[in-house]
Amino acid sequence: MTSPLFTVATDGGLDAFAELNNAVPVAPFSLNFGSSSYRMNEITREWLYRELQTNPLHPTSSQPTPQDWAEAYQQAGGSELPVLALTISSGLSGSINAAEQARGMVPEIPVTLHDTRTLSAAQAFQVHAAATAAKRGETLETALEWVRQTAQxxxxxxxxxxxxxxxxxxxxxxxxxxxxxxxxxxxxxxxxxxxxxxxxxxxxxxxxxxxxxxxxxxxxxxxxxxxxxxxxxxxxxxxxxxxxxxxxxxxxxxxxxxxxxxxxxxxxxxxxxxxxxxxxxxxxxxxxxxxxx
Incomplete structure (x- = not known):
């Protein structure tokens, strides 16, 4: 197998598909009901539907923190490889700002940020393009080319x-x-x-x-x-x-x-x-x- 030249991370704007190369580290969003906060990897859709029916409070969401992103960078590549980080659209969330701040927390990891300008399944397509390039041993520049063409x-x-x-x-x-x-x-x-x-x-x-x-x-x-x-x-x-x-x-x-x-x-x-x-x-x-x- 070809050794990767970089790794990939993303955020909780992703809706992952089992059939695509979407199994990458995720900086999670959080869900808040009043003063109670839950990270998205701690809850299920079924739990949410029950809460929406029974909880008098309307939930809000929170973007990943810089610490969440820093942990995703470390999970993705440690200090061994550069990381290509794909974020939910900056028009819908400030996740990319947290991702930028996180770069200063792990200066040993070279991080390239890419704003997908979308979310959910369309974000999954871009993550798949990036992760496929990584698995094939392609350069970061080739990955970005594939990601941008996929986005277009x-x-x-x-x-x-x-x-x-x-x-x-x-x-x-x-x-x-x-x-x-x-x-x-x-x-x-x-x-x-x-x-x-x-x-x-x-x-x-x-x-x-x-x-x-x-x-x-x-x-x-x-x-x-x-x-x-x-x-x-x-x-x-x-x-x-x-x-x-x-x-x-x-x-x-x-x-x-x-x-x-x-x-x-x-x-x-x-x-x-x-x-x-x-x-x-x-x-x-x-x-x-x-x-x-």
Whole structure:
């Protein structure tokens, strides 16, 4: 096996897929109910859903601390190898600032920071690109090239049953403005590339209609018949991901599909029932004919 020239770390914006190279050290987010705080690796989605039903307090989330990031750097490479750290969008969290501060806590570890400008399954695609480059013994520069190309061709779309949780968390922004406050409409949300924040690209009168609207958005973006890779996401209802997959498959051959549950900290902002997908065309960058590296 080729010896890696660098290692990879990320933060709790990641929703990992077992089938991808996503098993990297994570600087965890925390979930807070009043004065009680829980790190995301200490709780489950099922626990969160119970708390949302029974706890009178609305939860908030906290970004990783510099110490969390420093520990992730040490887990990733110790002082042996440089670390490529991929963060959730700086438009959604200050995690990258904590990651920057953490560099001063472990000066013996060379750290390169990359703002994914996204989150969740789309962040997982970028982590997969970086970790694959590391496993193959590619240079850090090649890894960044793969990560950036993956970012450019990947879109993240999701819908939620209610806007209430985005509203409570203060992250509704342009989504609310576009919907004009009509909270009964189900939005199709993406992450704006320019700002790294949520924006609305569609709407539907029902949750099932919003799933169909996501599929239509995918076809509009990539063109009918384009082969796709799909990182499917679900909240409290696993079958929602299957419904979305079937809707996309009606217009596209699927060359890879995985499904994972939205992690508890992200699920706080979407609310229990949510479904989404990270989408990219064709094969991975490094699998294409003439790919560098």
């Amino acid at each position: 061709e990947t879109e993240l779309y999701f819908t939620i049953e209610t806007l209430e949780y985005l509203r409570r968390g203060g992250r509704i922004g342009r989504v609310q403005a576009t919907l004009g406050g009509l909270l009964n409409l189900k939005p199709v949300i993406t992450v704006d590339r320019a700002t790294g924040t949520y924006t609305n690209v569609g709407r539907a009168r029902s949750y099932r209609g919003a799933i169909e609207a996501i599929a239509a958005q995918v076809t509009s973006r990539y063109g009918a018949g384009t082969p796709l890779r799909l990182g499917l996401l679900y909240g409290s209802v696993r079958e929602d991901a299957d419904t979305l997959l079937a809707a996309i498959q009606a217009q596209h051959p699927v060359v890879w599909a995985g499904a994972t549950g939205v992690n508890p900290v992200l699920n706080v902002h979407t609310g229990p029932r949510a479904v989404g997908v990270a989408v990219a065309p064709r094969a991975w960058v490094w699998e294409r004919e003439g790919a560098s590296g």
